[in-house]
Amino acid sequence: MARSKDEPKTWDRVITYASAAALVLLLAGIVLGLSLGRRALEQRAGNIIDPGTLEVHFSWPQGAGGGTWLPASCREDIERLAYSAAHSAPDPLSADQLRAVGQSLSQTGWFAGVPTVVRTGAGHIEVRGAWRIPAANVVHRGSKYLISWDGKPMPPGVESVYSILDAANGPPRNSAGERDYSRPWSGEDVAGALELLARIVDQPWAAQVRAIDIREFAAQGLVIVTDSGSRIVWGGRPSRPRVGEVTTAQKFEHLRQLVQDTRRIDAGYPLIYVNSERMQFDISASRGRFEAAAPRASQAAADEN
Numbered sequence: 001m002a003r004s005k006d007e008p009k010t011w012d013r014v015i016t017y018a019s020a021a022a023l024v025l026l027l028a029g030i031v032l033g034l035s036l037g038r039r040a041l042e043q044r045a046g047n048i049i050d051p052g053t054l055e056v057h058f059s060w061p062q063g064a065g066g067g068t069w070l071p072a073s074c075r076e077d078i079e080r081l082a083y084s085a086a087h088s089a090p091d092p093l094s095a096d097q098l099r100a101v102g103q104s105l106s107q108t109g110w111f112a113g114v115p116t117v118v119r120t121g122a123g124h125i126e127v128r129g130a131w132r133i134p135a136a137n138v139v140h141r142g143s144k145y146l147i148s149w150d151g152k153p154m155p156p157g158v159e160s161v162y163s164i165l166d167a168a169n170g171p172p173r174n175s176a177g178e179r180d181y182s183r184p185w186s187g188e189d190v191a192g193a194l195e196l197l198a199r200i201v202d203q204p205w206a207a208q209v210r211a212i213d214i215r216e217f218a219a220q221g222l223v224i225v226t227d228s229g230s231r232i233v234w235g236g237r238p239s240r241p242r243v244g245e246v247t248t249a250q251k252f253e254h255l256r257q258l259v260q261d262t263r264r265i266d267a268g269y270p271l272i273y274v275n276s277e278r279m280q281f282d283i284s285a286s287r288g289r290f291e292a293a294a295p296r297a298s299q300a301a302a303d304e305n
Contacts, residue, residue, distance in 0.1 A: 109181030192237030235275035
């Protein structure tokens with residue numbers, strides 16, 4: 001029986017198809033083996049890593065003296081929250097665990113944004129992030145609320161040397177009525193007070209300032225309250241002085257002159273206006289608290305005239 005001349009070509013196709021199918025099966029087996037092996041490895045690693053041995057390390061905010069300004073009680077609360085979030089993830093080696101820690105910490109009000117959470121080893125997690133820095137205690141209807149320099153509320157536990165008195169609005173709240181740490185405090189009065197405090201902290205006489213009173217912000221602007229209880233009418237916020245006021249630079253020059261002449265920004269008077277070309281003093285009030293300072297302040301005002 002004669003063989004068809006097309007028969008070799010048919011066998012060639014069969015061999016080619018069979019080889020391709022074998023190659024596909026081989027690759028599928030390799031992929032399946034790797035997947036099963038990875039799952040087995042992860043399961044074994046998960047069994048080896050005891051959740052109870054998990055360690056979360058923080059880069060705590062540093063103060064001027066080198067140590068952290070964050071009280072131990074606050075650090076313990078933050079650590080407790082991080083451990084709780086880490087243990088909420090079913091897989092101790094997954095990225096979900098790191099995301100859970102970062103998201104939970106971002107909602108505490110201690111961080112500016114979502115902190116970076118990385119795994120540095122088996123059972124070791126490190127948290128790095130930009131910490132919010134306390135700026136002042138905002139007083140609203142008799143209650144105090146800590147606020148950061150970016151104008152957003154912070155959790156209680158830290159006291160600031162500065163206060164912002166009698167804010168018109170309370171802290172921002174979410175739809176559930178809880179304090180919203182992600183939104184800035186509303187109102188130009190608080191924003192203006194923070195702006196002025198940010199300029200004051202770099203002054204050599206900053207220790208003489210205790211608060212910024214914004215009760216009469218609409219009428220007279222910002223008022224500096226000193227450590228002796230004296231009041232210095234500043235006026236509009238530094239970036240936007242009111243119509244008819246002197247520049248912010250001139251206001252600081254007034255205070256510099258008072259410190260030079262009397263060592264005090266209040267010069268011994270209970271009330272001073274520094275928002276005009278010539279400083280104005282409340283000469284009707286008692287000067288007994290600073291008997292030596294007041295005459296020099298009067299002379300300084302006379303020299304300006």
